[in-house]
Amino acid sequence: MSLFSAVEMAPRDPILGLNEAFNADPRPNKVNLGVGVYFTEEGRIPLLRAVVEAEKARLEARAPRGYLPIEGIAAYDSAVQKLLFGEDSPLLAEGRVVTTQSLGGTGALKTGADFLKRLLPDAVVAISNPSWENHRALFESAGFQVENYSYYDAATQGLNLAGMLADLRALPARSIVVLHACCHNPTGVDLSSADWQQVLEVVRERDHVPFLDIAYQGFGDGIVEDAEAVRLFADSGLQFFVSSSFSKSFSLYGERVGALSIVTASKEEAGRVLSQVKRVIRTNYSNPPTHGASVVAAVLNSPELRALWEEELGEMRQRIKQLRNGMVEQLAALGAKRDFSFVNAQRGMFSYSGLTGDQVERLKNEFGIYAVGTGRICVAALNSKNLEVVSRAIVEVL
Numbered sequence: 001m002s003l004f005s006a007v008e009m010a011p012r013d014p015i016l017g018l019n020e021a022f023n024a025d026p027r028p029n030k031v032n033l034g035v036g037v038y039f040t041e042e043g044r045i046p047l048l049r050a051v052v053e054a055e056k057a058r059l060e061a062r063a064p065r066g067y068l069p070i071e072g073i074a075a076y077d078s079a080v081q082k083l084l085f086g087e088d089s090p091l092l093a094e095g096r097v098v099t100t101q102s103l104g105g106t107g108a109l110k111t112g113a114d115f116l117k118r119l120l121p122d123a124v125v126a127i128s129n130p131s132w133e134n135h136r137a138l139f140e141s142a143g144f145q146v147e148n149y150s151y152y153d154a155a156t157q158g159l160n161l162a163g164m165l166a167d168l169r170a171l172p173a174r175s176i177v178v179l180h181a182c183c184h185n186p187t188g189v190d191l192s193s194a195d196w197q198q199v200l201e202v203v204r205e206r207d208h209v210p211f212l213d214i215a216y217q218g219f220g221d222g223i224v225e226d227a228e229a230v231r232l233f234a235d236s237g238l239q240f241f242v243s244s245s246f247s248k249s250f251s252l253y254g255e256r257v258g259a260l261s262i263v264t265a266s267k268e269e270a271g272r273v274l275s276q277v278k279r280v281i282r283t284n285y286s287n288p289p290t291h292g293a294s295v296v297a298a299v300l301n302s303p304e305l306r307a308l309w310e311e312e313l314g315e316m317r318q319r320i321k322q323l324r325n326g327m328v329e330q331l332a333a334l335g336a337k338r339d340f341s342f343v344n345a346q347r348g349m350f351s352y353s354g355l356t357g358d359q360v361e362r363l364k365n366e367f368g369i370y371a372v373g374t375g376r377i378c379v380a381a382l383n384s385k386n387l388e389v390v391s392r393a394i395v396e397v398l
């Protein structure tokens, strides 16, 4: 009998399955709003000019490709810290933040989860309801029990703050709380400054361990604005984790460029924590890849390239806002039976559109428009050519 005869077929990843169905669809006017990728007006994944410049220089320098240190490129780790915590952060001056280069935001979450499993083996992990679909699987595969805390309020298409605070209070003390620092995936619904303050107070009261996931810095209101939650926690004196990613903000999805940052109580503590995180990395993939992080470090550490990147990131951010507004206006002009102005209040690439599973199914079958069954659409996959087609179809299925 084959070694694998009892291996069951795992369920398909819902979003990747959607892509396969989209690719197989022969209709010429099909639109894929299912993916979590930013597309240009021409429907392409952009290659940022700042990235091209940095890559040119890197190729010309003919840099050898030896192994990196386990924690990655020092200039990269330090640039990540400044982006997250601010150039003048006292935490950085005091040497209290440990940052390790990771394989995207996912790799940062996984390294953090594995380290936390050793530190707090019996802790409960809480994620937002709903959350990025990989959060639950990732923490469960690290051995944790994963719970949901209330987040999205379907009635208001906004945040259920009271429910969120109550659920965070009801968790066992010292639970690990995964928080989307900005541009919530999948809803687009973010916390206000006052909301964050209240969450922070409950986290402090219950001695929870915050794990801030920031995968879209610069896609909401700006690089500094989107780091508000990170900086609020930094000012709080608490210890916490941050997973960050350049997949979207540098359009470097496949290069796997992210980082795990851990805020500790002292420089001495940081040294001990780093030594343990390095063990986790060493036994998983030994050390990270060179290309993506060296490109990002080169851009962030060069005033000219940095300015160019900020300009390009700003263009992506502005275009998403225009598309949100365009969709709201189109739907209203086409006489949609529902007010969609909540889409303008959402942040980042995604929108919980309020469409039901049946409506999403009709969009696919009748119009070749693909969205996630929950009604999540990727606003960054709209453009001036498909906006009207999509809006008309939505009006039809409402």
Ligand code: PMP
Binding pocket: 036, 103, 104, 105, 106, 107, 132, 180, 185, 213, 214, 215, 245, 246, 247, 253, 257, 258
């Ligand atoms: N966290 C969230 C909230 C995400 O939406 C994503 C993916 N888009 C990630 C983490 C993972 O990012 P990466 O692709 O860099 O692994």
